Amino acid sequence: xxxxxxxxxxxxxxxxxxxxxxxxxxxxxxxxxxxxxxxxxxxxxxxxxxxxxxxxxxxxxxxxxxxxxxxxxxxxxxxxxxxxxxxxxxxxxxxxxxxxxxxxxxxxxxxxxxxxxxxxxxxxxxxxxxxxxxxxxxxxxxxxxxxxxxxxxxxxxxxxxxxxxxxxxxxxxxxxxxxxxxx
Numbered sequence: 001x002x003x004x005x006x007x008x009x010x011x012x013x014x015x016x017x018x019x020x021x022x023x024x025x026x027x028x029x030x031x032x033x034x035x036x037x038x039x040x041x042x043x044x045x046x047x048x049x050x051x052x053x054x055x056x057x058x059x060x061x062x063x064x065x066x067x068x069x070x071x072x073x074x075x076x077x078x079x080x081x082x083x084x085x086x087x088x089x090x091x092x093x094x095x096x097x098x099x100x101x102x103x104x105x106x107x108x109x110x111x112x113x114x115x116x117x118x119x120x121x122x123x124x125x126x127x128x129x130x131x132x133x134x135x136x137x138x139x140x141x142x143x144x145x146x147x148x149x150x151x152x153x154x155x156x157x158x159x160x161x162x163x164x165x166x167x168x169x170x171x172x173x174x175x176x177x178x179x180x181x182x183x
Contacts, residue, residue, distance in 0.1 A: 052067055065147060065148075066147050066148045067147070068129050068130065068145050068146065068147055069129065069146060070128060070129050071146075072097045072098040072127070072128065073095050073098045073127075073131050073144060073145070073146050073151070074095060074096055074097065074098075075093060075094070075095040075144070075146070075151045075175060075177050076093065076094050076095075076180060077091055077092070077093045077151070077175045077177075077180045077181075077182055078091070078092050078093075078180065079091055079175070079180060079181050079182040080182070081173075081181075081182050081183045083183075085110060086108075086110035087107075087108070087109055087110060087169075087171075088107075088108050089105065089106060089107040089108065089173060089182075090104075090105065090106050091104070091105045091153065091173055091175070091182050092104040092105070093105075093151075093153065093175065095131065095144065095151075098127035098128055098131055099124065099127065100119060100124055100131060100133060100144070101119075102119060103117060103118065103119040103122070103133070103142070104117070104118055104119065105117040105153065105173065107166070107170060107171075107173070108166075109164075109166040109169045109170070112164050112165055112166040112168070112169050113162060113163035113164025113165065113166035114162070114163055114164075114166055115155070115158060115161050115162035115163070115166050115167065115170055116161060116162075117140075117142060117155070117158075117161055119133070121135060121136060121137065121161075122134060122135055122136065122140075122142060123136055129145065130143050130144065130145045131143065131144040131145070132144075135158075135160070135161070137160060138157070138158070138159070138160035138161065139157040139160075140155065140156070140157055140158035140159075140160060140161050141155075141156045141157060141158075142154070142155055142156075142158075143156065146177065149176060149177050149178045150174055150175065150176060150177065151174070151175040151177050152172050152173075152174055152175075153172060153173040153174075153175065154172040155167075155170050155172070158170065
């Protein structure tokens with residue numbers, strides 16, 4: 001019996017020895033990371049207009065037109081115009097690096113009404129190759145682009161900005177970018 005008790009004490013001691021936790025070990029020290037370098041930023045990519053076929057370029061040349069450039073639009077105009085039918089308008093326009101800074105246009109269509117466009121009523125949605133302003137209140141869009149020395153200011157779906165049925169007779173305003181005159 002003493003042997004049995006002695007054996008159980010030895011087994012218990014062994015079990016207790018197995019149950020003890022080992023002494024704490026210091027956590028591994030992480031290697032210092034290399035110094036952070038600023039992320040390399042690629043220069044902004046200017047979208048290029050698609051290459052035109054020779055036939056398209058020949059057709060444009062025959063009509064004395066030039067393709068739209070992929071360059072940022074820059075324009076300034078303070079002008080008014082009137083034609084022989086009484087169709088008239090006024091335009092104040094400033095565009096720098098494809099950002100419209102000023103737009104105030106009014107077009108009067110005889111016996112039809114008038115249209116009014118103010119920059120505060122629009123937000124710019126596109127810059128290249130065509131600048132687009134979208135109305136904050138309606139479906140109206142004003143598009144601006146350059147061909148040669150001429151800037152076109154075109155209007156689309158602008159019934160809310162026009163009185164009467166003048167929107168049906170609204171033509172683009174053409175600006176001579178060198179002289180600042182319009183028609």
